Amino acid sequence: MDPNAKKTALRMIPYGLFVLTGQAKDGRVAAATVNWVTQASFAPPLVVVGVKVDSNAHAIIKEAKAFALNVLGKEHKDVAYTFFKPLERAGDTIGGQKFRAGSLGAPIFENVPGFVECALVETVEKGDHSVFIGEVKDAGVKVEPSGRPDDITLLLRDLGDKIFYGG
Amino acid sequence: MDPNAKKTALRMIPYGLFVLTGQAKDGRVAAATVNWVTQASFAPPLVVVGVKVDSNAHAIIKEAKAFALNVLGKEHKDVAYTFFKPLERAGDTIGGQKFRAGSLGAPIFENVPGFVECALVETVEKGDHSVFIGEVKDAGVKVEPSGRPDDITLLLRDLGDKIFYGG
Numbered sequence: 001m002d003p004n005a006k007k008t009a010l011r012m013i014p015y016g017l018f019v020l021t022g023q024a025k026d027g028r029v030a031a032a033t034v035n036w037v038t039q040a041s042f043a044p045p046l047v048v049v050g051v052k053v054d055s056n057a058h059a060i061i062k063e064a065k066a067f068a069l070n071v072l073g074k075e076h077k078d079v080a081y082t083f084f085k086p087l088e089r090a091g092d093t094i095g096g097q098k099f100r101a102g103s104l105g106a107p108i109f110e111n112v113p114g115f116v117e118c119a120l121v122e123t124v125e126k127g128d129h130s131v132f133i134g135e136v137k138d139a140g141v142k143v144e145p146s147g148r149p150d151d152i153t154l155l156l157r158d159l160g161d162k163i164f165y166g167g
Numbered sequence: 168m169d170p171n172a173k174k175t176a177l178r179m180i181p182y183g184l185f186v187l188t189g190q191a192k193d194g195r196v197a198a199a200t201v202n203w204v205t206q207a208s209f210a211p212p213l214v215v216v217g218v219k220v221d222s223n224a225h226a227i228i229k230e231a232k233a234f235a236l237n238v239l240g241k242e243h244k245d246v247a248y249t250f251f252k253p254l255e256r257a258g259d260t261i262g263g264q265k266f267r268a269g270s271l272g273a274p275i276f277e278n279v280p281g282f283v284e285c286a287l288v289e290t291v292e293k294g295d296h297s298v299f300i301g302e303v304k305d306a307g308v309k310v311e312p313s314g315r316p317d318d319i320t321l322l323l324r325d326l327g328d329k330i331f332y333g334g
Contacts, residue, residue, distance in 0.1 A: 002306065004308075006303060008311060009238065009282060009283050009308055009316075010212065010214070012280065012317055012319060013317065014182070014317040016180055038204060039203055040215070042294070045177065048207070050213075116176050127209070127213050128208050129208040131300060133293070135293075139173040140169070140172050140176065141176055144171075144175060150323070152179060166206045
């Protein structure tokens with residue numbers, strides 16, 4: 001396999017940006033910007049996230065068996081960069097973002113266009129990132145969009161011409 | 168859970184469009200337009216696809232244990248619509264698209280900007296679509312893009328304001 005062709009072909013997959021969150025029983029919180037996200041079923045509603053094996057989010061979400069995906073909006077470039085690095089909670093905020101615990105305990109950001117909160121129903125650990133499969137148990141939207149919901153979402157490509165995560 | 172909030176939040180996930188293909192040992196070919204696709208690991212390179220349980224692609228790919236994702240380009244709206252319905256092969260074409268068998272046997276379209284061919288390493292069957300996890304074994308790019316590879320890709324939103332698959 002030509003490694004350059006592999007990189008380029010995989011970079012043809014477009015991505016949005018999300019902050020993946022989880023909360024351990026002892027109150028520790030993980031929040032990480034992710035882009036490897038897709039829906040994977042309607043009934044039940046399943047989503048898939050690729051999660052870095054050596055990340056706090058991986059450990060905490062496996063333990064808590066729940067996670068949230070907070071959708072970033074076009075105005076949230078700075079938020080995306082903030083959660084590229086691991087952060088600790090400060091009261092009911094993390095990385096400057098105020099959150100509440102969702103019905104499964106995962107941190108839901110107050111200031112994002114939408115979220116889904118999921119029960120972790122399966123993990124497949126076969127690489128440097130694991131496949132976390134979640135069943136959507138709760139969801140919320142700040143304002144019902146007048147146009148396409150995916151027009152609101154911050155895209156990986158919105159971060160700059162040279163910013164990739166994939167390939 | 169509010170079903171409208173769930174639908175809208177899930178529709179905030181942006182998607183590209185791909186033709187998922189597989190070839191059975193007896194030569195039957197499946198080809199279906201899909202959008203629930205994400206990379207899920209760098210090493211090994213893994214991709215995830217959500218595949219409709221009652222589709223030909225699901226049956227054939229499970230049997231063949233291999234699949235290809237053919238990336239559609241901005242000019243391929245008609246191709247996306249063609250493979251929304253099941254089709255049979257006609258010689259070395261399907262739905263008017265000429266293909267060759269990849270190194271694992273999966274049909275690689277001649278006229279697309281790029282492809283990845285994958286060994287099916289895991290299936291998770293928990294809903295109306297299954298999660299197929301593939302390890303990328305081959306990849307190709309027609310022309311190395313001068314800009315971002317994901318600028319070339321046909322997006323679900325490019326098909327029209329009311330076209331969704333998700334929610």
